[in-house]
Amino acid sequence: MILFKKSAQLIAYVSKIKETGNKIGFVPTMGALHKGHLSLLEASAKNNKLTICSIFVNPTQFNDPNDLRKYPVTLEKDIHLLSEAGTDLIFLPDASEIYPNGFSHLHHYPLGYLENSLEGKSRPGHFQGVCQVMDRLLDIIQPDNLYMGQKDYQQCMVVAKLLEIKQAGIVLNTCPTLRERDGLAMSSRNMRLNTEDRKNAIAIFIALNHIKENFQPGNLEGLKNNAHDILKKHQFKPDYVEITDAVTLQTQSDWDGKQKLVALVAAFINEVRLIDNMIL
Numbered sequence: 001m002i003l004f005k006k007s008a009q010l011i012a013y014v015s016k017i018k019e020t021g022n023k024i025g026f027v028p029t030m031g032a033l034h035k036g037h038l039s040l041l042e043a044s045a046k047n048n049k050l051t052i053c054s055i056f057v058n059p060t061q062f063n064d065p066n067d068l069r070k071y072p073v074t075l076e077k078d079i080h081l082l083s084e085a086g087t088d089l090i091f092l093p094d095a096s097e098i099y100p101n102g103f104s105h106l107h108h109y110p111l112g113y114l115e116n117s118l119e120g121k122s123r124p125g126h127f128q129g130v131c132q133v134m135d136r137l138l139d140i141i142q143p144d145n146l147y148m149g150q151k152d153y154q155q156c157m158v159v160a161k162l163l164e165i166k167q168a169g170i171v172l173n174t175c176p177t178l179r180e181r182d183g184l185a186m187s188s189r190n191m192r193l194n195t196e197d198r199k200n201a202i203a204i205f206i207a208l209n210h211i212k213e214n215f216q217p218g219n220l221e222g223l224k225n226n227a228h229d230i231l232k233k234h235q236f237k238p239d240y241v242e243i244t245d246a247v248t249l250q251t252q253s254d255w256d257g258k259q260k261l262v263a264l265v266a267a268f269i270n271e272v273r274l275i276d277n278m279i280l
């Protein structure tokens, strides 16, 4: 396994691989790795000669400085996991590699409705930060294939939009959400849950399943209220429970019986904010 910290090293290495016509797969992460991340690496390894995993906790996508400060960092363990999983190459840049001109005058991306809805509404500037880091990483790595998790549904849509803007011919592969045995979506943030909160955290999965099992043509508001109640009974403070069009992410209060929908939840348990979603 190769580990590069400098973008110049990576660019030189990648350009040699590209000359041979071999495909490059890329899995961007913020570390604190779990099996969900590893599933993306496996998907990449199946279809690419070289798989690159980046670990970079991107400051520009955190609107809350406390959230950034408390974001779990388990670098040694991550490197060990990646080496066991047979990852070809880790890219471990520091902020000066990603933001060589500092944090002022960062590019602003036209994300339209996606920017200020759901996650964007709760975390102002979050998706601009996601685009800033992804744009730079993609310019350095120039992958053929990009692998991201459905767990971050809106993020996948934002990155699809970025790829459309960049016109770089990179294919986005959205991979299924890996879950713990009880249904909780794997997440780096789960490490921050105490024993009781970890037990209650299953409520997000229960709430999403409740929506999936009970949605019918007509009004959807009652279902969203039920999901709120399930979350509250398990000590969650819901941020949002929404049912949206699966393609546009526009919030829906009624279902016509045909449209493809997705249910999305964000909720706090103590200070930890968890998100999840389910295609209906």
Ligand code: AMP
Pocket: 028, 029, 030, 031, 035, 036, 037, 039, 040, 147, 148, 149, 150, 151, 152, 175, 176, 177, 178, 179, 185, 186, 187, 188
């Ligand atoms: P993060 O390190 O949280 O930024 O996540 C890096 C990538 O892993 C993103 O594309 C996430 O959507 C994906 N990911 C996170 N959790 C899961 C999961 N439980 N199953 C599959 N992919 C995931």
